[in-house]
Amino acid sequence: MAAKEQIMKIYAIGTQLGIKGKGRDDLLHELVYSVTGKSSVSELTDSEAKAVLSELYKRQPPAHKAKRRDNEELGYNGMATPGQQRLCWRYCYRLKELDPNPGSAEVFERLKGAIKKVCGTNIIPTDDPFRCVTQEQCAKLIEQLKRYVNTTERRAKRQGDGSG
Numbered sequence: 527m528a529a530k531e532q533i534m535k536i537y538a539i540g541t542q543l544g545i546k547g548k549g550r551d552d553l554l555h556e557l558v559y560s561v562t563g564k565s566s567v568s569e570l571t572d573s574e575a576k577a578v579l580s581e582l583y584k585r586q587p588p589a590h591k592a593k594r595r596d597n598e599e600l601g602y603n604g605m606a607t608p609g610q611q612r613l614c615w616r617y618c619y620r621l622k623e624l625d626p627n628p629g630s631a632e633v634f635e636r637l638k639g640a641i642k643k644v645c646g647t648n649i650i651p652t653d654d655p656f657r658c659v660t661q662e663q664c665a666k667l668i669e670q671l672k673r674y675v676n677t678t679e680r681r682a683k684r685q686g687d688g689s690g
Contacts, residue, residue: 528575533567536575539582544650544657553647553658557581585658606656606664614640614656614664617671624678626685644670 540546545553559565562574618637638649645663649655
């Protein structure tokens with residue numbers, strides 16, 4: 527069986543990454559199942575707990591960010607790059623500009639909803655929305671946001687042409 531410290535560390539890192547929810551129906555337990563085939567953290571052996579911790583460590587953002595030029599993208603251990611994040615924000619702000627309803631969702635809420643839909647990740651309101659988004663997921667998110675913007679721009683153009 528895994529040591530109590532290992533189990534506590536798994537839950538702590540899962541909470542830090544924003545993948546620990548209530549009960550066993552959360553992303554942390556899905557990760558545990560995908561790595562070990564077990565649905566309960568308390569059932570893990572020592573080696574399985576180490577494998578889960580290793581996977582969790584890979585998903586953590588770097589503790590300190592190296593200095594970089596603006597056009598230089600760092601791997602960030604497979605997590606979304608700053609350039610990808612900026613592009614997602616840019617598309618969300620564009621969607622807000624195009625929205626004819628001034629009382630609609632704020633930019634963060636739009637981004638949060640898109641991340642949940644495309645990546646299947648719930649975002650804690652005070653969290654960095656890209657905390658658990660991989661580069662691959664972010665690429666899919668960018669493409670989806672681009673489609674949203676294109677559709678909204680075409681709709682706005684049609685409505686502008688029809689009323690004028």
